Amino acid sequence: MRLRLYGGALRYRGGLTVFTALSGPVPALDERWLVIEDGEGGQGVGEVRANIAFLTHTPPEQVPGLVRAAAAALPWREGVAAVEAALPGLAPAHPAIARAALDMALLDLAARRAGQPAATMLGGQFAPAIPTNNCLFGGTSDEAMLATARRYAAEGFRSLKLRMGVEPFQRDLERLAQVRASVGPEMRLAVDVNGSWSVAETIERAAAMAPYGLDYLEQPTAVGDWDAFAVAGRASPIPLMADESLTDAAALERLAGLGAPFLGHLKIVKAGGPRPLVAAARWLMAAGVGVMVGQMNEGVIATAATVHCALALRPRHTELYGAYGLLADPAGSLVYRQGAACLPDAPGIWPEFNPAHPGLSLLWEFTP
Ligand SMILES: [Mg+2]
Known part of the structure; x- marks a missing residue:
């Protein structure tokens, strides 16, 4: 070896x-x-x-x-x-x-x-494509963000996630309104705050965002503060999803204890690998917690591994855009077609x- x-x-x-x-x-x-x-x-x-x-x-x-x-x-x-x-x-x-x-x-x-294919080894059934969201990052002009949103819609993406917490909330809310108006009512939208808001801010802002029809609000409250997450989530009209807080077995248990409509965002790098991710996801789903199989922005092999996990689990939400638009990856490139991540029917993770x-x-x- x-x-x-x-x-x-x-x-x-x-x-x-x-x-x-x-x-x-x-x-x-x-x-x-x-x-x-x-x-x-x-x-x-x-x-x-x-x-x-x-x-x-x-x-x-x-x-x-x-x-x-x-x-x-x-x-x-x-x-x-x-x-x-x-x-x-x-x-x-x-x-x-x-x-x-x-x-x-x-x-x-x-x-x-x-x-x-790895998806089969993970207990699932291989399929050549699985839909994914795409992401609108902070730090750009409104015009650039809207142009990106329209491009994603034209490319066939049916789910977009906006990052918030970089700009003041009023600016973020205006951007959300512009994105909704620009991509139309059929597009699924979600917001990720990466732990930037207090409980009171989360409750008030979730109410302000509700008219724009969000699927979920991801990690709005401070990372690791499960009490804040639980209190905010019970008052929020939009389901809350845990991400950065979901780092170990104790955190998984805490989320499972909250049950529906709370959601969990699982990533290979947090779970300790594709197999622990799939096991954690099955356990959360059995507890009534909806799951997103996702990833960091990562290269082709890490993204393909996440796609196999998603194929094995068929979760409610998927975030598989990590390799979208990458330049010169040593494992080649991953194809995105009509808003789906595509893999060939090949042994292993493939690339x-x-x-x-x-x-x-x-x-x-x-x-x-
Ligand atoms: Mg997140």
């Missing part, structure tokens, strides 16, 4: 800057790719984005060492089956981002060995990673 970790930066077409109330402006995605070779000609690749400390609280420069430490704690000499069995036991001592890279690479390896891609650097190599 041999493990290698690569690093590289990804950027979006047109200089798109990811800009939320929590992340601030992010000009490039700082990606890590973990390649696992089984020594028998098989290979699996996992991808995580390192510069998401606002979510993971892990500084990007520590991610390579943390993935290495998690890998070193696994029983590679006993074979892949023993490694897979031991991986869940690395929680919580090893952080979710490190476990996610390993779980994704091992899932890709196992699915390729089985000749099955082929090119380690010789310009700009990539080998960060470490580990032979157990």
Whole structure:
């Protein structure tokens, strides 16, 4: 067996800057790719984005060492089956981002060995396309935002999410009204506040936004404050979705305890991999909590892995636009057609990673 970790930066077409109330402006995605070779000609690749400390609280420069430490704690000499069995036991001592890279690479390896798409290995049924929302980030002019909204509508997207909390609320509300008027009543709209509002602000602002017909209001209250989330959610005319607060088993339990109409946004990097994500989602759905399968803005392999999770779960909401408009990804490109993320019916997570891609650097190599 041999493990290698690569690093590289990804950027979006047109200089798109990811800009939320929590992340601030992010000009490039700082990606890590973990390649696992089984020594028998098989290979699996996992991808995580390192510069998401606002979510993971892990500084990007520590991610390579943390993935290495998690890998070193696994029983590679006993074979892949023993490694897979031991991986869940690395929680919580090893952080979710490190476990996610390993779980994704091992899932890709196992699915390729089985000749099955990862969605099938996750207990679902493969389909070549699944609808996704797209996102209107902060930090742009009203004209640019409306032009983007109209372009997404013309491209077939049927669900858009607006980021709020960067501008004063009155400006955000005017933008929401403009977007609704511009894309029409059929478009599904949602708002993500990334933890910027108090309970009182959330209740008052949810009432002000309700006439614009929102599907959900994502993480309006402070990250980690479940009491605030619960109180605001019971008074809000729009269902609240937890995102940044949903980081560990205790948080999942808290959300399950709230039940409907509360919602949870699950991401591979928070759950510790595609398989823990699918398990957490099934558990929340059984508790009556609607789920969004989503992701960070990430590269092609991480996005394709999320698409497989969504295919396996068929959740109420999907956020799979991470690889939309990416330039020069070492795993090629993901096709978006008519507002859906599309995958070929191929073994594994599917994309082929090119380690010789310009700009990539080998960060470490580990032979157990
Ligand atoms: Mg969010």
